[in-house]
Amino acid sequence: MINLDKAENAVADLLLALGVDEGEHTRETPRRVAKAWAETLAGYNDDPARHLARRFSTTHDPGLIIVAGIRLNSTCAHHLLPVTGTATVAYRPHPGDQIVGLSKLARVVHGYARRLQVQERIGHQVANAVQEALNPVGAACVITAEHGCMTVRGVGEPATVTTTHASTGEWGPGHPDLQAVLADHAASLR
Numbered sequence: 311m312i313n314l315d316k317a318e319n320a321v322a323d324l325l326l327a328l329g330v331d332e333g334e335h336t337r338e339t340p341r342r343v344a345k346a347w348a349e350t351l352a353g354y355n356d357d358p359a360r361h362l363a364r365r366f367s368t369t370h371d372p373g374l375i376i377v378a379g380i381r382l383n384s385t386c387a388h389h390l391l392p393v394t395g396t397a398t399v400a401y402r403p404h405p406g407d408q409i410v411g412l413s414k415l416a417r418v419v420h421g422y423a424r425r426l427q428v429q430e431r432i433g434h435q436v437a438n439a440v441q442e443a444l445n446p447v448g449a450a451c452v453i454t455a456e457h458g459c460m461t462v463r464g465v466g467e468p469a470t471v472t473t474t475h476a477s478t479g480e481w482g483p484g485h486p487d488l489q490a491v492l493a494d495h496a497a498s499l500r
């Protein structure tokens with residue numbers, strides 16, 4: 311849980327250390343930044359898998375379920391800079407198994423993204439949470455994101471985006487369900 315007062319003091323120290331003072335514009339910046347970090351790291355207050363607890367039964371084979379176009383806002387653990395992009399989450403229940411509400415798959419992504427993260431790990435955490443909760447044939451999380459640490463500093467490659475694939479269960483790279491997931495993900499980026 312973030313300590314707002316300590317974070318505020320630390321940001322005030324940071325501005326001092328950087329030797330910057332923009333008068334009225336930076337006077338309340340330490341408090342603003344502390345509150346912004348509390349929002350950005352809200353995922354640490356959450357067990358994202360809890361969103362998968364409410365289940366619905368089906369009277370038919372639910373087939374392959376893909377939620378594409380989920381907004382991803384995260385923070386690079388190495389540089390504390392934004393990672394922004396799009397996630398796709400998919401799973402294939404066994405016929406007769408229960409399903410979850412579609413919004414919950416986006417909530418799981420948000421819960422893991424709102425932490426200091428590495429893109430590959432977000433995908434693994436999301437796919438594993440779905441696999442553990444529902445024990446489907448397979449689950450996947452595909453993410454395409456822009457890393458501020460590559461676009462606005464450092465190597466300075468503003469056009470780069472990174473795509474990562476995480477899959478569990480029976481879904482290996484050549485699996486037709488996973489190919490369908492990747493196609494939906496690509497379509498969601500257009």
Ligand SMILES: Nc1nc2c(ncn2[C@@H]2O[C@H](COP(=O)(O)OP(=O)(O)OP(=O)(O)O)[C@@H](O)[C@H]2O)c(=O)[nH]1
Binds near residue numbers: 387388428464
């Ligand atoms: N695999 C992976 N690497 C990441 C991610 N986010 C940032 N990085 C990389 O983390 C690395 C940190 O490398 P360092 O050499 O320790 O840091 P640096 O000197 O700031 O590196 P540059 O970014 O190359 O300037 C960089 O190559 C980043 O591109 C991520 O989500 N996944």
Ligand SMILES: [Zn+2]
Binds near residue numbers: 387389390391460
């Ligand atoms: Zn980084």
